[in-house]
Amino acid sequence: MSALLEVDDLRxxxxxxxxxxxxxxxxxxxxxxxxxxxxxxxxxxxxxxLSGLLRPAGGSVRFRGEDLAGVPAxxxxxxxLAHCPEGRHIFPSLTVEENLFLGAYLRKDAPGIADDLxxxxxxxxxxxxxxxxxxxxxxxxxxxxxxxxxxxMCRPALLMLDEPSMGLSPIMMRKIMDTVAELRRTGxxxxxxxxxxxxxxxxxxxAYVMETGRIVLEGTGTELARAxxxxxxxxxxx
Amino acid sequence: xxATELTQLLADGxxxxxxxxxxxxxxxMVYGILQIINFAHGEIYMLGGFGALFVYAWVPGxxxxxxxxxxxxxxxxxxxxxxxxxxxxxxxxYRPLRGAPRLAPLISAIGLSLFLxxxxxxxxxxxxxxxxxxxxVPFPQFETAPLDxxxxxxxxxxxxxxxxxxxxxxxxxxxxxRTRTGRAMQATAQDPATARLMGIDTDRIIVIAxxxxxxxxxxxxxxxxxxxxxxxxxxxxxxxxxxxxxxVLGGIGxxxxxxxxxxxxxxxxxxxxxxxxxxxxxxxxxxxxWKDVWAFVILIVVLLIRPQxxxxxxxxxRA
Numbered sequence: 016m017s018a019l020l021e022v023d024d025l026r027x028x029x030x031x032x033x034x035x036x037x038x039x040x041x042x043x044x045x046x047x048x049x050x051x052x053x054x055x056x057x058x059x060x061x062x063x064x065l066s067g068l069l070r071p072a073g074g075s076v077r078f079r080g081e082d083l084a085g086v087p088a089x090x091x092x093x094x095x096l097a098h099c100p101e102g103r104h105i106f107p108s109l110t111v112e113e114n115l116f117l118g119a120y121l122r123k124d125a126p127g128i129a130d131d132l133x134x135x136x137x138x139x140x141x142x143x144x145x146x147x148x149x150x151x152x153x154x155x156x157x158x159x160x161x162x163x164x165x166x167x168m169c170r171p172a173l174l175m176l177d178e179p180s181m182g183l184s185p186i187m188m189r190k191i192m193d194t195v196a197e198l199r200r201t202g203x204x205x206x207x208x209x210x211x212x213x214x215x216x217x218x219x220x221x222a223y224v225m226e227t228g229r230i231v232l233e234g235t236g237t238e239l240a241r242a243x244x245x246x247x248x249x250x251x252x253x
Numbered sequence: 254x255x256a257t258e259l260t261q262l263l264a265d266g267x268x269x270x271x272x273x274x275x276x277x278x279x280x281x282m283v284y285g286i287l288q289i290i291n292f293a294h295g296e297i298y299m300l301g302g303f304g305a306l307f308v309y310a311w312v313p314g315x316x317x318x319x320x321x322x323x324x325x326x327x328x329x330x331x332x333x334x335x336x337x338x339x340x341x342x343x344x345x346x347y348r349p350l351r352g353a354p355r356l357a358p359l360i361s362a363i364g365l366s367l368f369l370x371x372x373x374x375x376x377x378x379x380x381x382x383x384x385x386x387x388x389x390v391p392f393p394q395f396e397t398a399p400l401d402x403x404x405x406x407x408x409x410x411x412x413x414x415x416x417x418x419x420x421x422x423x424x425x426x427x428x429x430x431r432t433r434t435g436r437a438m439q440a441t442a443q444d445p446a447t448a449r450l451m452g453i454d455t456d457r458i459i460v461i462a463x464x465x466x467x468x469x470x471x472x473x474x475x476x477x478x479x480x481x482x483x484x485x486x487x488x489x490x491x492x493x494x495x496x497x498x499x500x501v502l503g504g505i506g507x508x509x510x511x512x513x514x515x516x517x518x519x520x521x522x523x524x525x526x527x528x529x530x531x532x533x534x535x536x537x538x539x540x541x542x543w544k545d546v547w548a549f550v551i552l553i554v555v556l557l558i559r560p561q562x563x564x565x566x567x568x569x570x571r572a
Contacts, residue, residue: 066450067449068446068449068450087449087454088446088449088450089449089451089452089453089454089455090452092450092451092452093452097450098450100446100447100450104444104446104447106439106440106443106444106447106448107443108439108443109436109439109440109443113436116436117436117437117440117448117451117453118451120433120437120451120452120453121451121452165451169451169452
């Protein structure tokens with residue numbers, strides 16, 4: 016039985032600069048896995064490569080047993096890999112509801128889409144209130160909700176979240192992380208990239224620590240939260 | 254100058270301006286998505302007119318029936334020729350340069366523009382001449398007398414221009430706002446990378462944007478041919494420049510703004526040639542020879558006051 020996502024010796028370069036220097040990791044069905052690490056460790060680059068926005072310089076990515084080499088970004092989504100990008104990237108002059116419908120762009124099953132729209136609104140009641148509003152007028156936290164709701168609209172087999180708590184107030188950050196935990200409980204497979212290592216480790220089944228393009232440590236969320244090096248470097252403890 | 258004369262100038266300006274608007278939409282849509290100016294758009298426009306002229310000259314049946322009955326065929330062929338040229342240009346002159354410095358597609362556009370002009374110049378030779386046609390080529394015309402609306406004369410071709418421009422804008426607005434592909438187009442304009450994450454094939458959206466702009470330009474060229482009675486291989490240069498001006502005037506990237514910019518430009522030209530002679534101090538700067546000067550004066554003044562164009566705020570909310 017192979018994993019849902021298998022990354023093997025993945026290397027990604029911007030010109031001559033290698034940002035990801037041969038990393039391997041897996042995500043099993045139903046798991047929440049987190050990649051933590053400082054700025055510039057290569058976490059976002061990794062996600063961009065998985066979703067097809069960047070081309071790898073080497074190594075392989077297999078998703079549901081299928082090799083993603085050469086698959087363009089707009090086809091990767093069709094395979095069930097959703098990417099909720101860092102910095103939200105909602106479509107500002109479209110309404111909240113239009114943004115959500117774009118998440119289901121490739122789906123044809125109108126009743127299923129309506130169900131998932133309802134699910135997104137149940138998950139984030141605030142979005143329901145603002146459904147007809149231009150997405151650019153939302154607060155940062157609301158935009159994050161919208162970006163997550165939009166990513167869920169394609170009924171992903173794997174949801175990749177890039178820095179969902181970045182730049183949010185502590186209350187909003189908790190709300191977002193609670194929602195991630197809830198999604199995980201209800202069976203969504205999640206690959207989470209976070210700088211807020213404490214929150215990420217608390218909800219992840221397994222975690223990988225990245226440093227300058229390499230995975231330097233891996234283990235279960237609780238193991239890593241207890242590891243001395245992680246506590247010093249990422250949890251701000253002495 | 255009487256009220257009727259003024260109304261006449263406004264009517265003429267509105268007709269001219271709605272034709273500029275149809276061209277301007279093509280510049281604005283391509284810019285909105287790719288942030289490049291398709292400077293070959295004037296030639297895409299010109300090719301539409303020649304496409305229509307070509308079927309009219311070579312299919313004898315078309316000349317045997319009244320022009321209004323042949324018109325749908327002329328429009329369809331014009332649109333087909335322009336769309337083919339524009340999508341070909343996208344594929345071979347612009348797509349290979351995606352990601353290149355911004356000057357590269359601009360140079361490519363200028364080259365393409367000269368290439369298309371010369372192809373048409375060499376292709377349409379007049380009988381007895383081995384050279385291309387430098388003189389304007391006659392275009393079929395309605396023989397119906399202009400309509401008299403309370404003293405204001407409006408030609409059938411003029412009315413047709415207004416009707417086609419209005420229909421084109423309503424249809425385009427509906428398409429962009431209400432259809433799935435239209436929303437994908439808006440998404441691509443606002444954030445192309447994220448649009449791809451939604452599963453939108455942005456290359457296909459870009460081709461559609463080029464095609465829509467070309468179709469509207471082809472319609473504009475047919476109406477221009479019908480109104481003036483001629484088309485020429487280099488007609489796309491100055492008219493294309495006017496369409497571009499209209500797009501900038503309205504706020505580049507904004508579709509409705511492009512049409513509004515076209516109308517403003519058309520009215521300005523019409524008033525400069527017809528109304529200024531009645532103002533003593535400005536009379537020497539008036540008449541049709543000065544109309545282009547005034548058109549670009551308007552552009553400069555508007556851009557000094559509102560650099561984003563008249564309706565340009567929509568571009569500002571690009572993330």
